[in-house]
Amino acid sequence: MRLILSKRVAALLMIGTLWISNSVSAEPPITLEDVDEGLPVISANEPISKEYSPIRAAQYLDRSALNWQKTKKCATCHTNLFYLAARPALKSVLPDSGEVRRFYEDYRRVRWQQRMPSEGQGFWTIVVATGLTWNDLQTTGKLSDVARETLDMMWTTQRSDGGWNWPDCDYAPLEIDDHYGVTLAALAVGIAPDGYSDTPQSRAGLEKLRKYLDDNPPKSLHHRAMLAWGSVRVDGIASESDRDETLAELLALQLDDGGWSTAGLLTDWKDLVRSDDRPLQTETSDGYGTGLVIVIARELGLSADDERLQRGIAWLKANQRENGMWFTRSPVNECGNLISNAGSAFAILALQACGELPGGTLSTKPSSP
Numbered sequence: 001m002r003l004i005l006s007k008r009v010a011a012l013l014m015i016g017t018l019w020i021s022n023s024v025s026a027e028p029p030i031t032l033e034d035v036d037e038g039l040p041v042i043s044a045n046e047p048i049s050k051e052y053s054p055i056r057a058a059q060y061l062d063r064s065a066l067n068w069q070k071t072k073k074c075a076t077c078h079t080n081l082f083y084l085a086a087r088p089a090l091k092s093v094l095p096d097s098g099e100v101r102r103f104y105e106d107y108r109r110v111r112w113q114q115r116m117p118s119e120g121q122g123f124w125t126i127v128v129a130t131g132l133t134w135n136d137l138q139t140t141g142k143l144s145d146v147a148r149e150t151l152d153m154m155w156t157t158q159r160s161d162g163g164w165n166w167p168d169c170d171y172a173p174l175e176i177d178d179h180y181g182v183t184l185a186a187l188a189v190g191i192a193p194d195g196y197s198d199t200p201q202s203r204a205g206l207e208k209l210r211k212y213l214d215d216n217p218p219k220s221l222h223h224r225a226m227l228a229w230g231s232v233r234v235d236g237i238a239s240e241s242d243r244d245e246t247l248a249e250l251l252a253l254q255l256d257d258g259g260w261s262t263a264g265l266l267t268d269w270k271d272l273v274r275s276d277d278r279p280l281q282t283e284t285s286d287g288y289g290t291g292l293v294i295v296i297a298r299e300l301g302l303s304a305d306d307e308r309l310q311r312g313i314a315w316l317k318a319n320q321r322e323n324g325m326w327f328t329r330s331p332v333n334e335c336g337n338l339i340s341n342a343g344s345a346f347a348i349l350a351l352q353a354c355g356e357l358p359g360g361t362l363s364t365k366p367s368s369p
Helices: 002-025 054-072 081-090 099-114 119-138 145-156 178-191 200-215 221-233 240-252 287-299 307-318 339-353
Strands: none
Touching (some): 054 339, 099 119, 119 145, 145 178, 221 240, 221 287, 287 339
């Protein structure tokens, strides 16, 4: 009798579990209509979640990207660019509406149909090309026509010195100097599927890009980390010994709680100062610093089982906020903590890179010289 009851209980539990699972996967996507216009406050006071929740992460990423799209109507690296990179890792827990992807595609198909972007608008071509290309890699694994066309357009806005015009909004480290844009462009080309880096326009553009990087040395560990990452994808950007040295520097900055601080990646930037002259807050782990270091470490070949990365993954799982984000304070001057949006995306990419979410590492064939 007890055995029969146990089997019935087990069957009921299984049915309940399947119902819950199906209910989650069947939940409708968040759309533009579901979000308000006007940017919400991104605060460190948001409580820590009692448990890590992929579905809340998906909801946060959707709401932040769609809210930015509705309010600001632009593509930007601190909010919706890395959304396109990370969001596919969460599709099994919550479908996305596809509106952010279509918004990026419309840059090429609508905004730039009548008037091509100029050299002064080089920033937009890098952001849009990177978002579309990374999203292609994470979804179909094939380079879409619109991504290829935008990558081709990116080269037309490259300056003669090999760089691109990049916004200086004092949003360190993403929107403050041209160097970041150049390394992001290298990553876009390097991750592009279907051998895009071997096209004639890409080869010519990469040659100029390498010249820019030779003429403009990295200013901080964050710069060197981006170079090391890009060099996995594009030859001639950093040597193997440079990558090893940079990885060692990154790992050495791990804090006692297992995470990394974004500000800690900027302390050797000599001209970077806070407007209030206070020192950078390097002893507080955050989403962007932790996620970025883990992703780059995996791209540089460190095993997901490495004890340091596992401590970082544990930090991410223990420090998600109740609204689904991973908080990152603006590391230099007050920028509304918008880097928390990019940081939340990198947290997801880090979890994916270490096998905690579907997809694994961002594997594609590195480009030829």
